Amino acid sequence: MQNVVIRSIERLDFRTKEAYKTLRTNLSFAGKNVKVISLTSCTPNEGKTSVSFQLCLSLAESGKKTILVDADLRKSVLRGRYKANREKYGLSHYLSGQMELDDVCCRTNVNNFDIIFAGPIPPNPSELLGGDAFKNMLEVLRMKYDYVIVDTPPLGSVIDGAVVGAICDGTVLVVESGAISYKFAQNVKEQLDKVGCRILGCVLNKVNTKKNPYYGKYYGYYYGSYYGYGNDSADEAQDELMLDAGSKTDATAAETETAALQQSTEEKGDAK
Numbered sequence: 001m002q003n004v005v006i007r008s009i010e011r012l013d014f015r016t017k018e019a020y021k022t023l024r025t026n027l028s029f030a031g032k033n034v035k036v037i038s039l040t041s042c043t044p045n046e047g048k049t050s051v052s053f054q055l056c057l058s059l060a061e062s063g064k065k066t067i068l069v070d071a072d073l074r075k076s077v078l079r080g081r082y083k084a085n086r087e088k089y090g091l092s093h094y095l096s097g098q099m100e101l102d103d104v105c106c107r108t109n110v111n112n113f114d115i116i117f118a119g120p121i122p123p124n125p126s127e128l129l130g131g132d133a134f135k136n137m138l139e140v141l142r143m144k145y146d147y148v149i150v151d152t153p154p155l156g157s158v159i160d161g162a163v164v165g166a167i168c169d170g171t172v173l174v175v176e177s178g179a180i181s182y183k184f185a186q187n188v189k190e191q192l193d194k195v196g197c198r199i200l201g202c203v204l205n206k207v208n209t210k211k212n213p214y215y216g217k218y219y220g221y222y223y224g225s226y227y228g229y230g231n232d233s234a235d236e237a238q239d240e241l242m243l244d245a246g247s248k249t250d251a252t253a254a255e256t257e258t259a260a261l262q263q264s265t266e267e268k269g270d271a272k
Contacts, residue, residue: 002088004106004115012054020058023203027147027172030200034169036138037200038071038150040161042188046176047205049077052151060112064146067105067114069138071164072153073125076118090119094137095128101137114145130163138167155188165197172200177207 012020027037039055041048052068059066070078073092093099094116106115122128141148150168155161165171171192175185185202192199 001102001114002104002106005109009057009110010050010054017058020054023055024058024062026201030170034200035142035146036148036150036168038152038161038165038168038171039174039203040152040165040171040188040192041154041174041176042156042180042184043154043176044075044157046154046174046179048154048174049151051172051174051203051205052149053078056113056147056149057110059147059149060110063112065112065144066147066149067116067141067145069116069141069148069150070118071129071134071150071160073118073122073128074153074158074160075121078115078117078151090117092119092122092125092128094119095131095133096122097133101140126158126160126163129160134164135167155191156184159191162191162195162197165192166195168197170198170200172203174203174205177204179206 027034039048039052049072056066056068068078070076070091072078089099089104091104094101094104104116104119106117108115128134138148138150150164152161152164161171173185173188173192189199
């Protein structure tokens, strides 16, 4: 196993940390067998990779052994964004048969948090992600880790996200607030439905709390006043994460407060 140092980890404000804790908790109620979770989005730059990374950090901080798999083989930004060093081999090396799984796993300087980086861009990413090697890898990681978070390409651009989602326990859709239309998000949801992917919920990302006072007041005023945290810095925050994840199990279904995309089958019928 490789050892890497993550030099750049974003410091989150109180409200954003609480939002990730909420997402983490909701995922834990999705079912004990939901361990391999993919994240996708409609378009690039919606914050999917950041959400994947911060979710892994939150899970690791709670004591869960977590690994982040960078399955965006076409245009990965993970290594450069967090300034990880020493990574030599990645997912594409393993899927192409050049390296063993242990050779591409990276132990980070964060407790309980490992990473598999994407590696060099292959000529056939969809075929590699849909092959037996990737399926077998996820099964091995399932046995070793409490959670396997898979960062996939935007589904509105390429089909890779649906290919990966079909073999995961569930998928979380990341949607940028005010940037994605309801119809576009619905089309992405339908693509996931077609491959039999279980949609766990939606993350409404980059919420402007000044333009959306409902979110800002709830997380800023209520938590800030009740727990003794100041409101000044919270009020100045421009971009905020509102995270919701719901389980689609037969017994229970967690409602999403702010998701731009509802998860019920009834809503799918209305859209049609």
